[in-house]
Amino acid sequence: xxxxxxxxxxxxxxxxxxxxxxxxxxxxxxxxxxxxxxxxxxxxxxxxxxxxxxxxxxxxxxxxxxxxxxxxxxxxxxxxxxxxxxxxxxxxxxxxxxxxxxxxxxxxxxxxxxxxxxxxxxxxxxxxxxxxxxxxxxxxxxxxxxxxxxxxxxxxxxxxxxxxxxxxxxxxxxxxxxxxxxxxxxxxxxxxxxxxxxxxxxxxxxxxxxxxxxxxxxxxxxxxxxxxxxxxxxxxxxxxxxxxxxxxxxxxxxxxxxxxxxxxxxxxxxxxxxxxxxxxxxxxxxxxxxxxxxxxxxxxxxxxxxxxxxxxxxxxxxxxxxxxxxxxxxxxxxxxxxxxxxxxxxxxxxxxxxxxxxxxxxxxxxxxxxxxxxxxxxxxxxxxxxxxxxxxxxxxxxxxxxxxxxxxxxxxxxxxxxxxxxxxxxxxxxxxxxxxxxxxxxxxxxxxxxxxxxxxxxxxxxxxxxxxxxxxxxxxxxxxxxxxxxxxxxxxxxxxxxxxxxxxxxxxxxxxxxxxxxxxxxxxxxxxxxxxxxxxxxxxxxxxxxxxxxxxxxxxxxxxxxxxxxxxxxxxxxxxxxxxxxxxxxxxxxxxxxxxxxxxxxxxxxxxxxxxxxxxxxxxxxxxxxxxxxxxxxxxxxxxxxxxxxxxxxxxxxxxxxxxxxxxxxxxxxxxxxxxxxxxxxxxxxxxxxxxxxxxxxxxxxxxxxxxxxxxxxxxxxxxxxxxxxxx
Amino acid sequence: xxxxxxxxxxxxxxxxxxxxxxxxxxxxxxxxxxxxxxxxxxxxxxxxxxxxxxxxxxxxxxxxxxxxxxxxxxxxxxxxxxxxxxxxxxxxxxxxxxxxxxxxxxxxxxxxxxxxxxxxxxxxxxxxxxxxxxxxxxxxxxxxxxxxxxxxxxxxxxxxxxxxxxxxxxxxxxxxxxxxxxxxxxxxxxxxxxxxxxxxxxxxxxxxxxxxxxxxxxxxxxxxxxxxxxx
Numbered sequence: 001x002x003x004x005x006x007x008x009x010x011x012x013x014x015x016x017x018x019x020x021x022x023x024x025x026x027x028x029x030x031x032x033x034x035x036x037x038x039x040x041x042x043x044x045x046x047x048x049x050x051x052x053x054x055x056x057x058x059x060x061x062x063x064x065x066x067x068x069x070x071x072x073x074x075x076x077x078x079x080x081x082x083x084x085x086x087x088x089x090x091x092x093x094x095x096x097x098x099x100x101x102x103x104x105x106x107x108x109x110x111x112x113x114x115x116x117x118x119x120x121x122x123x124x125x126x127x128x129x130x131x132x133x134x135x136x137x138x139x140x141x142x143x144x145x146x147x148x149x150x151x152x153x154x155x156x157x158x159x160x161x162x163x164x165x166x167x168x169x170x171x172x173x174x175x176x177x178x179x180x181x182x183x184x185x186x187x188x189x190x191x192x193x194x195x196x197x198x199x200x201x202x203x204x205x206x207x208x209x210x211x212x213x214x215x216x217x218x219x220x221x222x223x224x225x226x227x228x229x230x231x232x233x234x235x236x237x238x239x240x241x242x243x244x245x246x247x248x249x250x251x252x253x254x255x256x257x258x259x260x261x262x263x264x265x266x267x268x269x270x271x272x273x274x275x276x277x278x279x280x281x282x283x284x285x286x287x288x289x290x291x292x293x294x295x296x297x298x299x300x301x302x303x304x305x306x307x308x309x310x311x312x313x314x315x316x317x318x319x320x321x322x323x324x325x326x327x328x329x330x331x332x333x334x335x336x337x338x339x340x341x342x343x344x345x346x347x348x349x350x351x352x353x354x355x356x357x358x359x360x361x362x363x364x365x366x367x368x369x370x371x372x373x374x375x376x377x378x379x380x381x382x383x384x385x386x387x388x389x390x391x392x393x394x395x396x397x398x399x400x401x402x403x404x405x406x407x408x409x410x411x412x413x414x415x416x417x418x419x420x421x422x423x424x425x426x427x428x429x430x431x432x433x434x435x436x437x438x439x440x441x442x443x444x445x446x447x448x449x450x451x452x453x454x455x456x457x458x459x460x461x462x463x464x465x466x467x468x469x470x471x472x473x474x475x476x477x478x479x480x481x482x483x484x485x486x487x488x489x490x491x492x493x494x495x496x497x498x499x500x501x502x503x504x505x506x507x508x509x510x511x512x513x514x515x516x517x518x519x520x521x522x523x524x525x526x527x528x529x530x531x532x533x534x535x536x537x538x539x540x541x542x543x544x545x546x547x548x549x550x551x552x553x554x555x556x557x558x559x560x561x562x563x564x565x566x567x568x569x570x571x572x573x574x575x576x577x578x579x580x581x582x583x584x585x586x587x588x589x590x591x592x593x594x595x596x597x598x599x600x601x602x603x604x605x606x607x608x609x610x611x612x613x614x615x616x617x618x619x620x621x622x623x624x625x626x627x628x629x630x631x632x633x634x635x636x637x638x639x640x641x642x643x644x645x646x647x648x649x650x651x652x653x654x655x656x657x658x659x660x661x662x663x664x665x666x667x668x669x670x671x672x673x674x675x676x677x678x679x680x681x682x683x684x685x686x687x688x689x690x691x692x693x694x695x696x697x698x699x700x701x702x703x704x705x706x707x708x709x710x711x712x713x714x715x716x717x718x719x720x721x722x723x724x725x726x727x728x
Numbered sequence: 729x730x731x732x733x734x735x736x737x738x739x740x741x742x743x744x745x746x747x748x749x750x751x752x753x754x755x756x757x758x759x760x761x762x763x764x765x766x767x768x769x770x771x772x773x774x775x776x777x778x779x780x781x782x783x784x785x786x787x788x789x790x791x792x793x794x795x796x797x798x799x800x801x802x803x804x805x806x807x808x809x810x811x812x813x814x815x816x817x818x819x820x821x822x823x824x825x826x827x828x829x830x831x832x833x834x835x836x837x838x839x840x841x842x843x844x845x846x847x848x849x850x851x852x853x854x855x856x857x858x859x860x861x862x863x864x865x866x867x868x869x870x871x872x873x874x875x876x877x878x879x880x881x882x883x884x885x886x887x888x889x890x891x892x893x894x895x896x897x898x899x900x901x902x903x904x905x906x907x908x909x910x911x912x913x914x915x916x917x918x919x920x921x922x923x924x925x926x927x928x929x930x931x932x933x934x935x936x937x938x939x940x941x942x943x944x945x946x947x948x949x950x951x952x953x954x955x956x957x958x959x
Contacts, residue, residue: 002847002857004747046745053751063958067830071953201923202944205896206879207951209903211835211866212958219834223905227912230904234916234923626930633932 057081061501067214069459069510070222074212075521076461077501083472084493086179090172090479091486097168098161098483099142105155106148113398114552115140115147122396133294134410143413143484146406146552152571160572162554162564169480169543173536176476180529187522204229218510249320256318260333263311267304267337268344274300275348279355298418301341305470306426309334309463331462335527338470339534346477346538349411353546356404363401364550370399403552405481408542412478413485419471420492427503431457435507456509464500465524473531480539748864755860757959761829762821762859820853831957836902840882866957875955876945880938890935896921 058081066074110116117125117140125136134143141147153160208226213219274297281293292299312333316326374393435456438449449455471489479485543562548555555561569578583589736759744755823842832838845862846854854862864870865878881887885895897917904910912920928936928944936944945951 005743005857008743008746050752054753066958199927199944199947201920202928203948203950205900205903205920205924206883206941206945207948207954209836210954211956212954214830214834216834219836220905223836223903223910227904227910230900230912230920231916234912234919629930630932 057084058497058501061497063212065501065504066212068218068505069215069508070210070213070218073459073461073504073510076459076464077497079465079524080468080493080497080500082183083468084490084497086176087472087475087486087489087493089175089179090475091490093168093172093175094479094483094486097164098148101154101159101161101164102148103142105157105159106161109140110395112149113395113400114149114403114556116395118400119394119396134413139406139410143482144406144409145481145483145554146403146549148554150554150556150558152567160568163568165483165554166561166564169539172479172486173476173532173539176532177529180525180532184522184525184529187525201233204233215510221510252318252320256315259315260312263308263315264333264337264340267308268340270300270304271297271341271344272348275345275352279352295414295418298415299422301345301415302419302422304341305338305467306422308337312337327462331466334463334466338466339531342470342473342535345415349408350538353404353408353542356402356407357547360401360404360549363399367399367401401549401551403549404546405549405553409478409482409485412474413482413488416471416474416478416485416488416492419467419474420496423467423496424499427500431503431507456507458510459504459508466527469524469528469531472528473535476532477535477539480543744860748860749867749869750860750864754863754867754959758859758863759856761959762826762856820848820855821859822853826854826859831959836905837882840885844878844881863957863959866955868956868958872946872952873942875952876942877938879945879951879955880941883941890937891941892935893921893925896924896936 058077062074062077062081065077107115117136121130121136124130127136130136131138138144139146148161148165150162152162204226208229210222213222278297281289281296309330312330316330319326319329321329438456442449471492475485475489544560548558548561550556555564558564558567569581736756741752741755744750745752748755750758823839826832826842827838832841835841841862842854843851845858845865846852847858848855865874880891883895883899884891885898886892891899900917900920901911904912925934925936928940930940930943
């Protein structure tokens with residue numbers, strides 16, 4: 001470092017002395033100015049990097065977890081922190097562009113029917129029970145869709161609220177896609193080409209130690225897992241070899257899958273039934289319902305999400321897979337379960353929306369009648385010519401349509417809240433109480449609780465990550481109808497971070513078997529992308545095809561929600577722009593654009609395939625070259641040394657490398673997703689085996705040619721020695 | 729943190745930032761971690777003239793605001809010791825103090841790491857600038873080239889520029905821990921090393937040199953993320 005500092009100082013001195021001379025004669029001043037700007041820019045960039053590094057929250061906590069548990073558990077918290085960042089941006093968008101303008105410049109509470117609690121509910125509007133359900137005052141506030149007015153502009157700035165509402169909704173979806181795709185492509189770059197098998201042992205030895213580990217217990221676990229890893233790789237796993245009783249295994253696996261299907265179907269039906277029941281309860285008087293009936297559906301979904309994975313674990317016992325493959329299956333099944341639950345929930349919700357739309361038509365018809373009656377009664381009370389006060393009805397007395405959008409928003413908010421509570425309660429009971437029990441009752445118990453059955457829980461990374469992903473999916477679905485959802489999620493993630501960090505350090509132990517987190521990162525991001533796509537589809541469908549309610553929300557009175565764009569174009573943009581845009585939406589043009597995009601996708605796909613093939617070709621060439629070099633070296637060594645020693649060496653080498661390649665073929669037949677076992681069936685067979693055989697074949701042909709062309713006896717002898725035949 | 733950070737001159741801080749991959753906060757934090765106890769020892773020696781009371785660094789890292797305790801001591805010391813800040817940056821900290829850092833305590837390669845980064849003639853102590861070098865190589869933003877270069881030097885137990893069978897077997901023994909039951913048997917070790925050499929030794933000379941090592945490491949997806957120490 002001393003030398004480096006000296007060199008740096010000298011270089012800086014030289015540059016500052018000769019700066020003017022380094023630039024051209026005429027443009028000296030401009031050159032000096034450019035240099036100064038470049039230096040200032042470099043300094044600014046560095047300060048900005050420092051600032052960014054200082055802004056990152058929870059760095060110490062995550063570092064403590066990394067040193068205690070290793071990088072795989074810490075990857076969950078890194079993922080949580082990244083989600084927090086994404087949600088923060090969504091929250092800022094919805095808060096500043098939707099909630100704040102309506103609060104500041106929109107009409108206040110009580111001025112319009114949609115902004116007032118109906119007369120019938122007024123008495124109980126501020127009760128905690130009602131607020132907790134997000135009814136009453138909470139429903140008639142900026143938190144939900146129904147509060148917003150449909151006036152085209154509000155306030156002195158002429159802020160166009162309906163347009164902003166629509167655009168912010170679209171932007172949230174667009175931003176989420178961008179950010180997830182960016183994270184995925186960054187991780188793909190880290191992958192390094194994915195050729196798994198050539199450096200299996202070298203990687204195990206050189207890269208398996210995790211330098212972040214600072215806790216001796218974790219270090220011990222790591223040592224054990226590394227040792228086991230080595231031993232398994234060396235002594236050739238039995239799982240791949242022994243194929244006894246294939247039929248029994250197959251039958252058991254089929255049985256396990258059958259049970260899994262039953263579970264999935266059962267949980268789907270249970271959710272559907274719970275939603276139907278909740279609709280019945282909604283018809284009844286709220287006071288007659290207990291706490292369970294009110295929250296039944298949310299509880300059912302959360303409990304299913306909690307208990308079914310354990311069931312899947314149980315069924316997996318029947319299957320007897322390698323742990324990594326079992327983990328893959330488990331993840332896939334939990335994913336299917338949560339996805340199924342979500343979609344059944346949405347279907348039930350769509351059912352209810354349709355009911356509400358029907359109801360709305362009735363209410364609309366009733367309102368005109370009601371209004372006519374009121375006016376008649378009012379005019380009747382002034383039978384003479386005197387004019388009384390103008391016709392006025394308090395907003396709370398106006399009959400309301402059922403606002404289906406607010407209902408949807410409420411459902412999602414309730415689901416999120418109950419999910420949070422279930423998670424926290426699970427952690428408290430499942431992890432904390434269990435740890436307390438094991439710790440304190442261990443003194444007076446028959447068997448050793450810490451090593452035996454209950455013991456301390458390990459942190460379930462995949463379960464937690466999946467729960468996080470699905471919660472985010474619900475946020476994406478509900479935030480169009482309840483702009484407060486990203487805000488609620490921010491609170492939730494914030495508290496979750498602290499709570500789970502505490503729980504992990506306090507109640508969990510490091511895992512006995514440590515899998516690397518590097519490959520699975522992309523897997524989780526891929527699932528997140530899928531969920532994002534699946535959760536924006538229902539929202540887009542609802543926006544495009546369902547009519548908005550007639551008396552609540554920023555799009556009330558329109559035929560479809562997206563008509564707000566057309567309206568803006570007509571009123572706010574100059575007429576020539578509207579004409580241009582109308583031309584652009586010409587179907588012919590749109591079809592042409594779609595065709596061009598399809599062609600571009602096809603072309604890029606073909607290029608990528610071609611490059612991958614070229615990559616494989618180069619790899620093969622390198623391997624051939626290495627083998628050739630090896631043969632050549634042996635030849636030269638044999639030519640120099642000669643004799644029995646070379647013969648023995650060559651035979652051993654030949655047989656060893658042959659058996660080595662064969663062992664690769666037989667014993668590394670599985671291809672798990674991630675982890676330290678870098679087996680890759682597809683790569684070994686096409687590449688190493690034919691190349692070896694090619695080399696051997698060439699060797700044979702060479703020998704035969706040598707023989708038939710009558711070369712020197714000594715060379716032929718060398719060649720024969722190499723092949724291990726001594727009869728010459 | 730800003731107050732005593734200005735004791736370390738801005739020029740020096742900028743130079744360190746130029747020469748390493750670390751951010752300003754990391755440099756300042758490592759000053760506290762490495763130097764403050766050292767300066768305490770110096771001060772105690774200066775004041776009492778008694779024998780050296782080596783206070784281990786681990787004591788300082790117990791409380792979570794590590795910097796406030798070190799900060800206080802640092803500020804107490806500095807008005808008198810203003811000039812010695814510069815010279816103390818080149819003062820040598822013995823290995824025991826560095827090895828007791830929580831980040832290095834559990835690492836099986838800790839002695840090798842200290843030896844590789846030490847520039848003292850006897851190779852038994854690290855100066856602060858060596859420590860900065862160490863942190864820079866192990867930081868998140870260092871390039872994979874630098875990391876693989878230093879990893880090679882760390883794994884090269886006999887410092888001869890190549891990884892031969894001896895080096896590899898000592899490496900594997902470090903990785904499998906200290907207990908007798910976790911070590912590999914001689915035949916397993918031999919087979920493992922044979923496999924490694926088969927895979928990585930391209931020129932078949934029985935040793936792995938730097939370029940072969942870098943070739944192997946550059947294709948590994950896990951290396952950069954696991955070869956990391958964060959202060």
